Amino acid sequence: xxxxxxxVFVPRTYKLPNGKVVKxxxxxxxxxxxxxxxxxxxxxxxxxxxxxxxIKRGHFFFDMLSKMFxxxxxxxxxxxxxxxxxxxxxxxxxxxxxxxxxxxSFYISTNFKIPKWITVSSRVFLTLFRTLPIMVFACFFQLLxxxxxxxxxxxxxxxxxxxxxxxxxxxxxxxxxxxYEAIQSTGASRxxxxxxxxxxxxxxxxxxxxxxTLESNVKSASILGYVGAGGIGIVLDSxxxxxxxxxxxxxxxxxxxxxxxLEFLARYGRRKLSDV
Amino acid sequence: xxxxxxxxxxxxxxxxxxxxxxxxxxxxxxxAIIGLSGAGKSTLIRTINKMIDVTDGxxxxxxxxxxxxxxxxxxxxxxxxxxxxxxxxxxTKISVINNVLTARAAEMSFLRVLFGLYKKADKIxxxxxxxxxxxxxxxxxxxxxxxxxxxxxxxxxRTLAQxxxxxxxxxxxxxxxxxxxxxxxxxxxxxxxELGITVLINIHHVDLALQYADRVLGIRAGKxxxxxxxxxxxxxxxxxxxxxxxxxxxxxxxxx
Numbered sequence: 001x002x003x004x005x006x007x008v009f010v011p012r013t014y015k016l017p018n019g020k021v022v023k024x025x026x027x028x029x030x031x032x033x034x035x036x037x038x039x040x041x042x043x044x045x046x047x048x049x050x051x052x053x054x055i056k057r058g059h060f061f062f063d064m065l066s067k068m069f070x071x072x073x074x075x076x077x078x079x080x081x082x083x084x085x086x087x088x089x090x091x092x093x094x095x096x097x098x099x100x101x102x103x104x105s106f107y108i109s110t111n112f113k114i115p116k117w118i119t120v121s122s123r124v125f126l127t128l129f130r131t132l133p134i135m136v137f138a139c140f141f142q143l144l145x146x147x148x149x150x151x152x153x154x155x156x157x158x159x160x161x162x163x164x165x166x167x168x169x170x171x172x173x174x175x176x177x178x179x180y181e182a183i184q185s186t187g188a189s190r191x192x193x194x195x196x197x198x199x200x201x202x203x204x205x206x207x208x209x210x211x212x213t214l215e216s217n218v219k220s221a222s223i224l225g226y227v228g229a230g231g232i233g234i235v236l237d238s239x240x241x242x243x244x245x246x247x248x249x250x251x252x253x254x255x256x257x258x259x260x261x262l263e264f265l266a267r268y269g270r271r272k273l274s275d276v
Numbered sequence: 277x278x279x280x281x282x283x284x285x286x287x288x289x290x291x292x293x294x295x296x297x298x299x300x301x302x303x304x305x306x307x308a309i310i311g312l313s314g315a316g317k318s319t320l321i322r323t324i325n326k327m328i329d330v331t332d333g334x335x336x337x338x339x340x341x342x343x344x345x346x347x348x349x350x351x352x353x354x355x356x357x358x359x360x361x362x363x364x365x366x367x368t369k370i371s372v373i374n375n376v377l378t379a380r381a382a383e384m385s386f387l388r389v390l391f392g393l394y395k396k397a398d399k400i401x402x403x404x405x406x407x408x409x410x411x412x413x414x415x416x417x418x419x420x421x422x423x424x425x426x427x428x429x430x431x432x433x434r435t436l437a438q439x440x441x442x443x444x445x446x447x448x449x450x451x452x453x454x455x456x457x458x459x460x461x462x463x464x465x466x467x468x469x470e471l472g473i474t475v476l477i478n479i480h481h482v483d484l485a486l487q488y489a490d491r492v493l494g495i496r497a498g499k500x501x502x503x504x505x506x507x508x509x510x511x512x513x514x515x516x517x518x519x520x521x522x523x524x525x526x527x528x529x530x531x532x
Contacts, residue, residue: 186378
Protein backbone atom coordinates (compact mmCIF):
# COMPACT_ATOMS: atom_id res chain seq x y z
CA UNK A 1 0.00 0.00 0.00
CA UNK A 2 2.62 2.56 1.02
CA UNK A 3 4.81 1.25 -1.73
CA UNK A 4 2.11 1.89 -4.33
CA UNK A 5 1.55 5.40 -3.00
CA UNK A 6 5.26 6.13 -3.22
CA UNK A 7 5.34 4.97 -6.81
CA VAL A 8 2.60 7.38 -7.77
CA PHE A 9 5.39 9.93 -7.52
CA VAL A 10 8.44 7.88 -8.38
CA PRO A 11 8.15 6.06 -11.70
CA ARG A 12 8.86 2.35 -11.61
CA THR A 13 10.62 0.22 -14.16
CA TYR A 14 8.89 -3.03 -14.98
CA LYS A 15 10.61 -6.12 -16.21
CA LEU A 16 8.41 -8.39 -18.29
CA PRO A 17 8.74 -12.19 -18.17
CA ASN A 18 10.14 -12.14 -21.69
CA GLY A 19 12.98 -9.92 -20.58
CA LYS A 20 11.67 -6.62 -22.02
CA VAL A 21 11.99 -3.57 -19.79
CA VAL A 22 9.24 -0.95 -19.63
CA LYS A 23 9.84 2.36 -17.94
CA UNK A 24 6.83 4.07 -16.42
CA UNK A 25 6.12 7.63 -17.50
CA UNK A 26 6.04 10.24 -14.77
CA UNK A 27 2.50 11.34 -13.96
CA UNK A 28 2.39 15.08 -13.24
CA UNK A 29 -1.13 15.22 -11.81
CA UNK A 30 -0.32 14.19 -8.20
CA UNK A 31 2.38 16.87 -8.02
CA UNK A 32 -0.10 19.48 -9.23
CA UNK A 33 -2.70 18.39 -6.68
CA UNK A 34 -0.16 18.75 -3.87
CA UNK A 35 0.92 22.15 -5.20
CA UNK A 36 -2.69 23.39 -5.25
CA UNK A 37 -3.30 22.15 -1.70
CA UNK A 38 -0.13 23.88 -0.48
CA UNK A 39 -1.18 27.08 -2.23
CA UNK A 40 -4.61 27.04 -0.59
CA UNK A 41 -3.03 26.55 2.85
CA UNK A 42 -0.53 29.36 2.15
CA UNK A 43 -3.27 31.71 1.00
CA UNK A 44 -5.36 30.98 4.09
CA UNK A 45 -2.38 31.95 6.25
CA UNK A 46 -1.84 35.21 4.39
CA UNK A 47 -5.55 36.06 4.40
CA UNK A 48 -5.70 35.17 8.12
CA UNK A 49 -8.55 32.73 7.58
CA UNK A 50 -9.55 31.65 11.08
CA UNK A 51 -11.71 28.53 11.08
CA UNK A 52 -12.09 28.83 14.85
CA UNK A 53 -13.79 32.21 14.41
CA UNK A 54 -16.00 30.72 11.74
CA ILE A 55 -17.21 28.06 14.15
CA LYS A 56 -17.45 30.41 17.14
CA ARG A 57 -19.36 33.24 15.44
CA GLY A 58 -20.84 31.60 12.36
CA HIS A 59 -24.20 30.86 13.95
CA PHE A 60 -24.88 34.59 14.41
CA PHE A 61 -25.53 34.70 10.69
CA PHE A 62 -28.62 32.61 11.21
CA ASP A 63 -29.62 34.85 14.12
CA MET A 64 -29.43 37.77 11.73
CA LEU A 65 -31.47 35.94 9.13
CA SER A 66 -34.17 35.10 11.64
CA LYS A 67 -34.35 38.78 12.65
CA MET A 68 -34.58 39.85 8.99
CA PHE A 69 -37.47 37.57 8.10
CA UNK A 70 -40.37 38.04 8.29
CA UNK A 71 -39.39 41.43 7.01
CA UNK A 72 -40.93 44.81 7.74
CA UNK A 73 -43.31 45.57 4.83
CA UNK A 74 -44.05 49.00 6.22
CA UNK A 75 -40.61 50.07 5.19
CA UNK A 76 -41.48 49.68 1.48
CA UNK A 77 -42.77 53.25 0.84
CA UNK A 78 -39.51 54.61 2.27
CA UNK A 79 -37.20 52.50 0.15
CA UNK A 80 -39.11 52.27 -3.12
CA UNK A 81 -37.60 55.48 -4.50
CA UNK A 82 -34.09 54.15 -3.86
CA UNK A 83 -34.88 50.86 -5.60
CA UNK A 84 -36.35 52.67 -8.59
CA UNK A 85 -33.22 54.86 -8.69
CA UNK A 86 -31.06 51.76 -8.81
CA UNK A 87 -32.96 50.31 -11.76
CA UNK A 88 -33.06 53.61 -13.66
CA UNK A 89 -29.35 54.21 -13.03
CA UNK A 90 -28.36 50.85 -14.40
CA UNK A 91 -30.78 51.04 -17.32
CA UNK A 92 -29.61 54.51 -18.34
CA UNK A 93 -25.95 53.72 -17.73
CA UNK A 94 -26.08 50.49 -19.73
CA UNK A 95 -27.91 51.97 -22.69
CA UNK A 96 -25.87 55.17 -22.92
CA UNK A 97 -22.58 53.35 -22.31
CA UNK A 98 -23.35 50.87 -25.09
CA UNK A 99 -24.60 53.60 -27.43
CA UNK A 100 -21.32 55.49 -27.13
CA UNK A 101 -19.40 52.23 -27.16
CA UNK A 102 -20.75 51.07 -30.52
CA UNK A 103 -19.20 53.65 -32.88
CA UNK A 104 -15.99 53.65 -30.85
CA SER A 105 -15.66 49.88 -31.12
CA PHE A 106 -15.84 50.14 -34.92
CA TYR A 107 -13.05 52.69 -34.86
CA ILE A 108 -10.75 50.54 -32.76
CA SER A 109 -11.26 47.41 -34.85
CA THR A 110 -8.36 46.60 -37.10
CA ASN A 111 -10.35 45.45 -40.13
CA PHE A 112 -11.29 48.84 -41.57
CA LYS A 113 -7.76 50.09 -42.28
CA ILE A 114 -7.98 52.80 -39.66
CA PRO A 115 -4.52 54.22 -38.97
CA LYS A 116 -2.72 51.95 -36.56
CA TRP A 117 -1.72 54.66 -34.11
CA ILE A 118 -5.39 55.45 -33.56
CA THR A 119 -6.49 51.87 -32.93
CA VAL A 120 -3.48 50.98 -30.79
CA SER A 121 -3.51 54.13 -28.66
CA SER A 122 -7.27 53.96 -28.07
CA ARG A 123 -7.01 50.33 -27.12
CA VAL A 124 -4.23 50.98 -24.62
CA PHE A 125 -6.30 53.81 -23.17
CA LEU A 126 -9.39 51.61 -22.89
CA THR A 127 -7.43 48.75 -21.37
CA LEU A 128 -6.15 51.09 -18.66
CA PHE A 129 -9.73 52.14 -17.95
CA ARG A 130 -10.89 48.55 -17.90
CA THR A 131 -8.51 47.74 -15.06
CA LEU A 132 -10.55 49.98 -12.77
CA PRO A 133 -13.54 48.41 -11.02
CA ILE A 134 -16.85 50.22 -11.06
CA MET A 135 -16.50 51.26 -7.40
CA VAL A 136 -13.37 53.23 -8.25
CA PHE A 137 -15.24 55.15 -10.96
CA ALA A 138 -18.03 55.76 -8.46
CA CYS A 139 -15.54 57.16 -5.90
CA PHE A 140 -13.97 59.47 -8.50
CA PHE A 141 -17.29 60.75 -9.77
CA GLN A 142 -18.52 61.22 -6.23
CA LEU A 143 -15.69 63.73 -5.76
CA LEU A 144 -16.51 65.38 -9.10
CA UNK A 145 -20.29 65.46 -9.08
CA UNK A 146 -21.14 64.97 -5.43
CA UNK A 147 -23.51 62.44 -3.87
CA UNK A 148 -26.48 61.16 -5.80
CA UNK A 149 -27.80 59.16 -8.69
CA UNK A 150 -26.03 61.19 -11.36
CA UNK A 151 -22.71 60.00 -9.97
CA UNK A 152 -23.92 56.40 -10.05
CA UNK A 153 -25.23 56.75 -13.60
CA UNK A 154 -21.91 58.20 -14.77
CA UNK A 155 -19.95 55.40 -13.11
CA UNK A 156 -22.14 52.76 -14.74
CA UNK A 157 -21.97 54.50 -18.13
CA UNK A 158 -18.18 54.65 -18.17
CA UNK A 159 -17.84 51.12 -16.87
CA UNK A 160 -20.31 49.78 -19.45
CA UNK A 161 -18.51 51.70 -22.18
CA UNK A 162 -15.22 49.97 -21.41
CA UNK A 163 -16.84 46.53 -21.36
CA UNK A 164 -18.96 47.11 -24.46
CA UNK A 165 -16.09 48.37 -26.63
CA UNK A 166 -13.92 45.41 -25.66
CA UNK A 167 -16.59 42.83 -26.41
CA UNK A 168 -17.67 44.50 -29.63
CA UNK A 169 -14.30 45.10 -31.27
CA UNK A 170 -13.27 41.52 -30.68
CA UNK A 171 -16.45 40.35 -32.34
CA UNK A 172 -16.29 42.88 -35.16
CA UNK A 173 -12.86 41.60 -36.11
CA UNK A 174 -14.32 38.18 -36.85
CA UNK A 175 -17.05 39.27 -39.30
CA UNK A 176 -17.07 38.60 -43.03
CA UNK A 177 -15.55 41.57 -44.86
CA UNK A 178 -16.86 40.60 -48.31
CA UNK A 179 -19.96 42.75 -48.22
CA TYR A 180 -17.92 45.63 -46.82
CA GLU A 181 -15.56 45.44 -49.78
CA ALA A 182 -18.52 45.33 -52.16
CA ILE A 183 -20.12 48.45 -50.75
CA GLN A 184 -16.77 50.19 -50.51
CA SER A 185 -16.39 49.54 -54.23
CA THR A 186 -19.56 51.50 -54.90
CA GLY A 187 -17.83 54.57 -53.52
CA ALA A 188 -19.50 54.72 -50.14
CA SER A 189 -17.61 56.30 -47.25
CA ARG A 190 -16.31 54.20 -44.36
CA UNK A 191 -19.15 54.97 -41.92
CA UNK A 192 -21.71 54.08 -44.60
CA UNK A 193 -19.92 50.84 -45.46
CA UNK A 194 -19.79 49.92 -41.80
CA UNK A 195 -23.42 50.75 -41.23
CA UNK A 196 -24.73 48.88 -44.26
CA UNK A 197 -22.39 45.87 -44.34
CA UNK A 198 -21.04 45.29 -40.84
CA UNK A 199 -23.81 46.47 -38.53
CA UNK A 200 -26.38 43.88 -39.75
CA UNK A 201 -23.82 41.19 -38.99
CA UNK A 202 -23.02 42.34 -35.46
CA UNK A 203 -26.33 43.73 -34.22
CA UNK A 204 -27.56 40.49 -32.66
CA UNK A 205 -24.38 40.26 -30.65
CA UNK A 206 -24.57 43.95 -29.80
CA UNK A 207 -28.09 43.76 -28.36
CA UNK A 208 -27.15 40.74 -26.35
CA UNK A 209 -24.14 42.68 -25.03
CA UNK A 210 -26.48 45.50 -23.98
CA UNK A 211 -28.66 43.04 -22.06
CA UNK A 212 -25.66 41.35 -20.51
CA THR A 213 -24.23 44.63 -19.21
CA LEU A 214 -27.66 45.66 -17.97
CA GLU A 215 -27.93 42.44 -16.00
CA SER A 216 -24.58 42.82 -14.30
CA ASN A 217 -25.06 46.56 -13.80
CA VAL A 218 -28.22 46.10 -11.74
CA LYS A 219 -26.17 43.97 -9.38
CA SER A 220 -23.27 46.40 -9.09
CA ALA A 221 -25.63 49.40 -8.93
CA SER A 222 -27.10 48.07 -5.69
CA ILE A 223 -23.83 48.58 -3.83
CA LEU A 224 -22.77 51.86 -5.46
CA GLY A 225 -24.73 53.67 -2.75
CA TYR A 226 -22.02 52.70 -0.26
CA VAL A 227 -19.71 55.29 -1.77
CA GLY A 228 -22.47 57.86 -2.14
CA ALA A 229 -23.39 57.15 -5.74
CA GLY A 230 -27.12 56.80 -5.19
CA GLY A 231 -29.52 53.90 -5.27
CA ILE A 232 -30.46 51.15 -2.88
CA GLY A 233 -26.89 50.88 -1.51
CA ILE A 234 -27.46 53.92 0.69
CA VAL A 235 -30.46 52.28 2.29
CA LEU A 236 -28.58 49.02 2.70
CA ASP A 237 -25.72 50.84 4.40
CA SER A 238 -27.90 52.90 6.76
CA UNK A 239 -30.21 50.07 7.82
CA UNK A 240 -27.23 47.81 8.43
CA UNK A 241 -25.49 50.33 10.67
CA UNK A 242 -28.75 51.00 12.52
CA UNK A 243 -29.21 47.25 12.99
CA UNK A 244 -32.76 47.51 11.59
CA UNK A 245 -32.81 43.89 10.55
CA UNK A 246 -36.47 43.72 9.56
CA UNK A 247 -36.01 46.65 7.17
CA UNK A 248 -32.85 45.08 5.86
CA UNK A 249 -34.80 41.91 5.16
CA UNK A 250 -37.16 43.81 2.87
CA UNK A 251 -34.27 45.49 1.06
CA UNK A 252 -32.56 42.18 0.42
CA UNK A 253 -35.82 40.60 -0.70
CA UNK A 254 -36.66 43.38 -3.15
CA UNK A 255 -33.13 43.38 -4.54
CA UNK A 256 -33.22 39.64 -5.10
CA UNK A 257 -36.59 39.79 -6.82
CA UNK A 258 -35.45 42.65 -9.06
CA UNK A 259 -32.21 41.00 -10.09
CA UNK A 260 -33.87 37.67 -10.80
CA UNK A 261 -36.67 39.36 -12.75
CA LEU A 262 -34.19 41.34 -14.83
CA GLU A 263 -32.13 38.26 -15.51
CA PHE A 264 -35.21 36.48 -16.79
CA LEU A 265 -36.15 39.45 -18.94
CA ALA A 266 -32.64 39.70 -20.33
CA ARG A 267 -32.49 36.01 -21.09
CA TYR A 268 -35.86 36.21 -22.80
CA GLY A 269 -34.71 39.22 -24.78
CA ARG A 270 -31.51 37.54 -25.86
CA ARG A 271 -33.38 34.48 -27.04
CA LYS A 272 -35.72 36.68 -29.06
CA LEU A 273 -32.73 38.42 -30.58
CA SER A 274 -30.80 35.27 -31.35
CA ASP A 275 -31.72 35.31 -35.03
CA VAL A 276 -31.59 39.04 -35.65
CA UNK B 277 -11.85 54.72 -71.61
CA UNK B 278 -9.49 52.83 -69.33
CA UNK B 279 -5.81 53.22 -70.11
CA UNK B 280 -2.88 51.39 -68.53
CA UNK B 281 0.58 52.77 -69.30
CA UNK B 282 3.54 50.76 -68.02
CA UNK B 283 1.57 49.84 -64.93
CA UNK B 284 3.28 47.63 -62.35
CA UNK B 285 2.21 46.44 -58.95
CA UNK B 286 4.64 44.95 -56.47
CA UNK B 287 3.15 43.66 -53.22
CA UNK B 288 4.80 44.16 -49.86
CA UNK B 289 6.18 40.63 -49.87
CA UNK B 290 7.88 41.19 -53.24
CA UNK B 291 5.25 39.41 -55.38
CA UNK B 292 4.74 41.02 -58.76
CA UNK B 293 1.01 41.34 -59.33
CA UNK B 294 1.35 43.35 -62.51
CA UNK B 295 4.43 43.79 -64.64
CA UNK B 296 4.59 46.64 -67.16
CA UNK B 297 1.00 46.41 -68.35
CA UNK B 298 -0.08 48.49 -71.33
CA UNK B 299 -3.77 48.44 -72.22
CA UNK B 300 -6.55 50.50 -73.65
CA UNK B 301 -10.16 49.54 -73.09
CA UNK B 302 -12.83 51.45 -74.98
CA UNK B 303 -16.28 52.26 -73.61
CA UNK B 304 -18.81 49.49 -74.13
CA UNK B 305 -16.34 46.67 -74.58
CA UNK B 306 -16.86 43.20 -73.12
CA UNK B 307 -13.44 42.03 -72.03
CA ALA B 308 -12.58 38.69 -70.47
CA ILE B 309 -9.32 38.25 -68.60
CA ILE B 310 -7.98 34.72 -68.45
CA GLY B 311 -4.94 33.24 -66.77
CA LEU B 312 -3.80 30.99 -63.98
CA SER B 313 -4.65 31.68 -60.35
CA GLY B 314 -2.13 34.17 -59.04
CA ALA B 315 -1.28 35.45 -62.54
CA GLY B 316 -2.57 38.91 -61.63
CA LYS B 317 -6.16 38.88 -62.90
CA SER B 318 -7.65 40.11 -59.64
CA THR B 319 -4.88 42.64 -59.22
CA LEU B 320 -5.55 44.01 -62.70
CA ILE B 321 -9.25 44.46 -62.03
CA ARG B 322 -8.83 45.91 -58.56
CA THR B 323 -6.34 48.56 -59.64
CA ILE B 324 -9.00 50.11 -61.88
CA ASN B 325 -11.13 51.29 -58.95
CA LYS B 326 -8.10 51.64 -56.70
CA MET B 327 -9.07 48.89 -54.30
CA ILE B 328 -5.38 48.13 -54.88
CA ASP B 329 -2.80 50.89 -55.45
CA VAL B 330 -0.41 50.57 -58.37
CA THR B 331 3.28 50.96 -57.58
CA ASP B 332 4.44 52.16 -60.99
CA GLY B 333 3.16 53.59 -64.26
CA UNK B 334 -0.04 55.49 -64.89
CA UNK B 335 -3.61 54.25 -64.97
CA UNK B 336 -6.23 56.63 -66.27
CA UNK B 337 -9.98 56.20 -66.45
CA UNK B 338 -11.72 58.77 -68.68
CA UNK B 339 -8.57 60.87 -68.50
CA UNK B 340 -8.38 60.85 -64.69
CA UNK B 341 -5.18 59.49 -63.18
CA UNK B 342 -6.49 56.97 -60.68
CA UNK B 343 -3.40 57.01 -58.47
CA UNK B 344 -3.96 60.68 -57.58
CA UNK B 345 -7.49 60.03 -56.28
CA UNK B 346 -8.08 60.16 -52.53
CA UNK B 347 -10.91 60.53 -50.03
CA UNK B 348 -14.07 62.09 -51.44
CA UNK B 349 -12.79 62.24 -55.02
CA UNK B 350 -11.91 58.55 -54.93
CA UNK B 351 -15.33 57.63 -53.54
CA UNK B 352 -17.06 59.74 -56.19
CA UNK B 353 -14.96 58.00 -58.83
CA UNK B 354 -15.85 54.56 -57.48
CA UNK B 355 -19.55 55.28 -57.84
CA UNK B 356 -19.33 54.90 -61.60
CA UNK B 357 -17.48 51.58 -61.38
CA UNK B 358 -19.50 48.59 -60.30
CA UNK B 359 -17.90 45.49 -58.88
CA UNK B 360 -19.04 41.87 -58.71
CA UNK B 361 -17.22 39.24 -56.66
CA UNK B 362 -16.67 35.49 -56.75
CA UNK B 363 -18.26 34.96 -53.35
CA UNK B 364 -21.06 37.49 -54.06
CA UNK B 365 -20.22 39.54 -50.94
CA UNK B 366 -23.81 40.18 -50.01
CA UNK B 367 -24.88 41.22 -46.53
CA THR B 368 -26.43 37.84 -45.83
CA LYS B 369 -28.49 38.92 -42.84
CA ILE B 370 -30.65 41.45 -44.65
CA SER B 371 -33.23 41.23 -47.43
CA VAL B 372 -32.42 41.16 -51.13
CA ILE B 373 -33.86 44.61 -51.72
CA ASN B 374 -31.85 46.07 -48.86
CA ASN B 375 -28.74 44.54 -50.34
CA VAL B 376 -29.41 46.23 -53.65
CA LEU B 377 -30.14 49.49 -51.86
CA THR B 378 -26.72 49.48 -50.21
CA ALA B 379 -25.43 50.54 -53.62
CA ARG B 380 -27.32 53.82 -53.16
CA ALA B 381 -25.70 54.53 -49.78
CA ALA B 382 -22.75 56.26 -51.43
CA GLU B 383 -25.08 58.94 -52.81
CA MET B 384 -27.06 59.47 -49.63
CA SER B 385 -26.49 61.50 -46.50
CA PHE B 386 -25.19 59.53 -43.55
CA LEU B 387 -28.36 60.20 -41.57
CA ARG B 388 -30.46 58.62 -44.30
CA VAL B 389 -28.16 55.58 -44.34
CA LEU B 390 -28.25 55.38 -40.56
CA PHE B 391 -32.02 55.14 -40.44
CA GLY B 392 -32.41 53.29 -43.73
CA LEU B 393 -34.44 56.14 -45.26
CA TYR B 394 -34.07 55.21 -48.90
CA LYS B 395 -35.80 57.49 -51.38
CA LYS B 396 -38.73 56.17 -53.36
CA ALA B 397 -36.78 56.69 -56.58
CA ASP B 398 -33.93 54.62 -55.15
CA LYS B 399 -36.29 51.82 -54.21
CA ILE B 400 -37.76 51.82 -57.69
CA UNK B 401 -34.26 51.79 -59.15
CA UNK B 402 -33.37 48.83 -56.96
CA UNK B 403 -36.51 46.93 -57.94
CA UNK B 404 -35.83 47.67 -61.60
CA UNK B 405 -32.31 46.34 -61.20
CA UNK B 406 -33.71 43.15 -59.66
CA UNK B 407 -36.16 42.88 -62.55
CA UNK B 408 -33.34 43.21 -65.08
CA UNK B 409 -31.67 40.11 -63.63
CA UNK B 410 -34.99 38.29 -63.31
CA UNK B 411 -35.36 37.92 -59.55
CA UNK B 412 -37.87 40.63 -58.75
CA UNK B 413 -40.08 38.12 -56.92
CA UNK B 414 -37.27 37.47 -54.41
CA UNK B 415 -36.97 41.11 -53.34
CA UNK B 416 -38.16 40.69 -49.77
CA UNK B 417 -36.46 37.41 -48.96
CA UNK B 418 -33.35 37.32 -46.82
CA UNK B 419 -30.25 37.10 -49.02
CA UNK B 420 -28.88 33.97 -47.39
CA UNK B 421 -31.97 31.99 -48.37
CA UNK B 422 -31.21 32.20 -52.08
CA UNK B 423 -29.16 29.79 -54.15
CA UNK B 424 -25.66 30.75 -55.31
CA UNK B 425 -26.82 31.75 -58.78
CA UNK B 426 -29.60 33.88 -57.37
CA UNK B 427 -27.21 35.51 -54.91
CA UNK B 428 -24.85 36.40 -57.72
CA UNK B 429 -27.78 37.99 -59.54
CA UNK B 430 -28.56 40.03 -56.45
CA UNK B 431 -24.94 41.15 -56.50
CA UNK B 432 -25.31 42.07 -60.15
CA UNK B 433 -28.51 43.97 -59.41
CA ARG B 434 -26.68 45.82 -56.62
CA THR B 435 -24.07 46.85 -59.13
CA LEU B 436 -26.70 47.98 -61.63
CA ALA B 437 -28.46 50.06 -58.97
CA GLN B 438 -25.27 52.05 -58.75
CA UNK B 439 -25.66 53.23 -62.40
CA UNK B 440 -22.14 52.20 -63.31
CA UNK B 441 -20.29 53.02 -66.52
CA UNK B 442 -17.97 50.08 -66.00
CA UNK B 443 -18.54 46.74 -64.28
CA UNK B 444 -15.56 44.85 -62.90
CA UNK B 445 -16.32 41.22 -62.20
CA UNK B 446 -13.87 39.08 -60.28
CA UNK B 447 -14.55 35.40 -61.04
CA UNK B 448 -18.31 35.96 -60.93
CA UNK B 449 -19.21 32.43 -61.99
CA UNK B 450 -16.46 30.41 -60.32
CA UNK B 451 -18.71 29.39 -57.44
CA UNK B 452 -21.66 28.45 -59.66
CA UNK B 453 -22.71 25.31 -61.45
CA UNK B 454 -22.44 25.33 -65.29
CA UNK B 455 -26.11 26.13 -65.89
CA UNK B 456 -26.12 28.98 -63.40
CA UNK B 457 -22.79 30.16 -64.78
CA UNK B 458 -24.26 30.47 -68.28
CA UNK B 459 -27.32 32.27 -66.99
CA UNK B 460 -25.20 34.81 -65.13
CA UNK B 461 -22.92 35.24 -68.14
CA UNK B 462 -26.02 35.90 -70.25
CA UNK B 463 -27.01 38.60 -67.77
CA UNK B 464 -23.60 40.20 -68.15
CA UNK B 465 -23.83 40.05 -71.93
CA UNK B 466 -27.29 41.57 -71.97
CA UNK B 467 -26.27 44.35 -69.63
CA UNK B 468 -23.26 45.05 -71.81
CA UNK B 469 -25.29 45.20 -75.03
CA GLU B 470 -28.48 46.85 -73.80
CA LEU B 471 -27.06 49.37 -71.37
CA GLY B 472 -23.71 49.89 -73.06
CA ILE B 473 -21.83 49.30 -69.82
CA THR B 474 -18.18 48.32 -70.21
CA VAL B 475 -17.65 44.87 -68.67
CA LEU B 476 -14.31 43.51 -67.48
CA ILE B 477 -14.53 40.00 -66.26
CA ASN B 478 -11.98 37.64 -64.70
CA ILE B 479 -12.80 34.10 -65.57
CA HIS B 480 -11.38 30.62 -65.26
CA HIS B 481 -13.70 29.01 -67.79
CA VAL B 482 -11.93 29.52 -71.07
CA ASP B 483 -14.89 28.43 -73.16
CA LEU B 484 -17.22 30.90 -71.42
CA ALA B 485 -14.66 33.62 -72.01
CA LEU B 486 -14.45 32.80 -75.71
CA GLN B 487 -18.19 32.46 -76.05
CA TYR B 488 -19.25 35.69 -74.39
CA ALA B 489 -16.41 38.18 -74.59
CA ASP B 490 -15.57 40.34 -77.59
CA ARG B 491 -12.02 40.74 -76.47
CA VAL B 492 -9.78 38.47 -74.43
CA LEU B 493 -6.75 39.40 -72.33
CA GLY B 494 -4.39 36.59 -71.44
CA ILE B 495 -2.25 37.30 -68.41
CA ARG B 496 0.69 35.35 -67.10
CA ALA B 497 2.93 36.31 -64.18
CA GLY B 498 1.62 39.86 -64.28
CA LYS B 499 2.29 40.35 -67.97
CA UNK B 500 -0.28 40.62 -70.75
CA UNK B 501 0.62 37.79 -73.12
CA UNK B 502 -2.46 37.95 -75.36
CA UNK B 503 -4.70 40.83 -76.24
CA UNK B 504 -7.12 40.38 -79.08
CA UNK B 505 -10.54 39.27 -80.25
CA UNK B 506 -11.96 36.12 -78.73
CA UNK B 507 -12.35 34.64 -82.21
CA UNK B 508 -8.62 34.67 -82.87
CA UNK B 509 -7.55 32.64 -79.87
CA UNK B 510 -5.75 29.47 -80.86
CA UNK B 511 -4.51 26.49 -78.91
CA UNK B 512 -1.01 28.01 -79.05
CA UNK B 513 -2.11 31.23 -77.39
CA UNK B 514 -3.88 29.28 -74.67
CA UNK B 515 -0.74 27.28 -74.15
CA UNK B 516 1.18 30.53 -73.81
CA UNK B 517 -1.25 31.81 -71.20
CA UNK B 518 -1.59 28.64 -69.15
CA UNK B 519 1.89 27.22 -69.61
CA UNK B 520 0.63 23.97 -71.09
CA UNK B 521 -1.97 22.60 -73.44
CA UNK B 522 -5.50 22.46 -72.11
CA UNK B 523 -7.16 19.09 -72.43
CA UNK B 524 -10.70 18.67 -73.67
CA UNK B 525 -12.09 17.86 -70.25
CA UNK B 526 -10.84 21.16 -68.94
CA UNK B 527 -13.55 22.84 -70.97
CA UNK B 528 -17.07 22.95 -69.66
CA UNK B 529 -18.58 22.01 -72.97
CA UNK B 530 -17.57 20.42 -76.28
CA UNK B 531 -15.10 22.57 -78.15
CA UNK B 532 -16.45 24.14 -81.27
